[in-house]
Amino acid sequence: xxxxxxxxxxxxxxxxxxxxPAVWVTVGSWLALSLMFGYAxxxxxxxxxxxxxxxxxTTKAMLLAEMMPANVPDVFVQGMPMFGGALMMVLGxxxxxxxxxxxxxxxxxxxxxxxxxxxxxxxxxLTVFVIGILVVTxxxxxxxxxxxxxxxxxxxxWPSFGSVASSFxxxxxxxxxxxxAGFLLGTVARGPALSVGLGLVWALVIENLLRxxxxxxxxxxxxxxxxxxxxxGSLIGAIVGVSDGGDGTPGxxxxxxGTQATWTVAAYVVVLPLVAAWLVRxxxxx
Numbered sequence: 164x165x166x167x168x169x170x171x172x173x174x175x176x177x178x179x180x181x182x183x184p185a186v187w188v189t190v191g192s193w194l195a196l197s198l199m200f201g202y203a204x205x206x207x208x209x210x211x212x213x214x215x216x217x218x219x220x221t222t223k224a225m226l227l228a229e230m231m232p233a234n235v236p237d238v239f240v241q242g243m244p245m246f247g248g249a250l251m252m253v254l255g256x257x258x259x260x261x262x263x264x265x266x267x268x269x270x271x272x273x274x275x276x277x278x279x280x281x282x283x284x285x286x287x288x289l290t291v292f293v294i295g296i297l298v299v300t301x302x303x304x305x306x307x308x309x310x311x312x313x314x315x316x317x318x319x320x321w322p323s324f325g326s327v328a329s330s331f332x333x334x335x336x337x338x339x340x341x342x343x344a345g346f347l348l349g350t351v352a353r354g355p356a357l358s359v360g361l362g363l364v365w366a367l368v369i370e371n372l373l374r375x376x377x378x379x380x381x382x383x384x385x386x387x388x389x390x391x392x393x394x395x396g397s398l399i400g401a402i403v404g405v406s407d408g409g410d411g412t413p414g415x416x417x418x419x420x421g422t423q424a425t426w427t428v429a430a431y432v433v434v435l436p437l438v439a440a441w442l443v444r445x446x447x448x449x
Contacts, residue, residue, distance in 0.1 A: 168277060172284025180258070180288055189254050190296055194303055196246045200412070201238040202307045205230055232308040233320040236330035237403040239304050243334055244396040245367070245414030248341035251293065252362040255345025258289060259439070260355030282440050289346065293338050297331060333402055336428045337395040341366070343435035344391060350439045366392060374418070393418050394427035 180186050209226040228234065262268040262285070271281050312319050348358035370392035377384030387393050396414045401421025403412070419427070 168280035169283050169287075172271075172280045173287045174284075176258075176285045176288035177291065180292055185257055186254065186292070189250050190299070193247055193250050193296065194300065196242055196250075197238075197300055197304060198307060200242055200246075201304060202230055202311065206311060227311075227315060227317070230308060230311045231317060231320065232305060232312060233322050235301070235304045235308050236322050236326040238308075239301055240330045240334045240337070240399050241403050241412045241415060243337045243414075244392065244399050244416075245412075247334075247338055248392070248395055248414070249363055249366050251296075251338045251341040252345035252348075252366055253359050254292075255289060255342040255347075256349040256352075256358035256362050257345075257355040258285060259346045259349025260352060260358045262349070263353040264355055278443050279440060282436075282443050286343070286346065286436050286439075289342055290339060293335065293342055297334050297338065300334075301327070301331065330402055333398050333425075336425070336432060337398060340391055340395060340428050340431045340435070343432060343439070347435050347439045347442075350442055374416075388419050388423075389427060391428070391431055394424045394431070397421065397424035398428055400424075 205226050209223055209230070229238070268281060272278055309319065311317075345358065345362050348362050349355060352358040352361070370387070370390055373383060373387050373390070374393065377387045392414070393416060396416035397419045398421060400415045400417045401424060403415060405415055405417040
């Protein structure tokens with residue numbers, strides 16, 4: 164893998180992502196979810212005086228405090244284990260899957276840079292987009308919080324640098340892991356449809372079923388502790404906390420400690436791209 168080939172592949176992939184409507188639809192969907200679950204529903208509940216399914220038993224003062232700028236680091240990450248992770252898995256799957264489905268990678272592999280350069284460039288471009296999504300989301304949430312604080316005539320208390328940094332780091336690990344998981348699925352399936360379907364079924368259904376069975380069977384519970392969804396949910400849960408009643412944000416867990424969750428997610432971030440690169444290198448492109 165030459166540096167020139169890697170740089171050229173990264174630039175080409177960045178261009179493809181910037182010009183691809185599906186990427187911006189994915190980003191827009193995530194921002195819309197962040198707005199609805201982080202601010203819109205809570206604000207409607209606050210102004211109407213009624214509690215919804217996500218904030219039953221919460222006082223108006225608590226609802227308002229949750230929407231203030233000081234709480235942005237928590238709002239920023241709370242939807243990432245399930246909703247954000249699922250969308251990033253879709254993004255990774257369509258990037259790799261369409262590389263095969265459109266015949267782009269087959270052409271590049273036979274005429275252009277090495278396979279490692281192509282895959283490495285694609286992974287770097289995806290990582291840049293994940294960081295960009297995190298920056299945009301943080302700014303978007305801050306603007307929403309400032310707007311609500313202004314409308315409700317509340318004094319602005321800025322979040323601490325430490326809380327912002329820890330939330331940003333945890334958010335990066337979680338979204339990067341799910342993006343790389345989708346990329347691996349797209350590489351395995353060599354197409355977007357199957358890889359997206361498998362990823363969503365795993366993230367939204369299978370892991371939840373396994374955790375439910377784990378309540379009854381200890382071996383299954385131990386197995387779920389190393390799964391990506393459990394690790395991601397526990398990492399975010401260590402930052403935002405988990406309600407005693409278990410009715411908090413979907414996907415946010417306390418199944419394992421924050422330290423164990425961090426190492427588990429980091430391990431996936433390292434291993435998933437290595438497996439994808441090995442798979443591309445080993446098999447024929449037909």
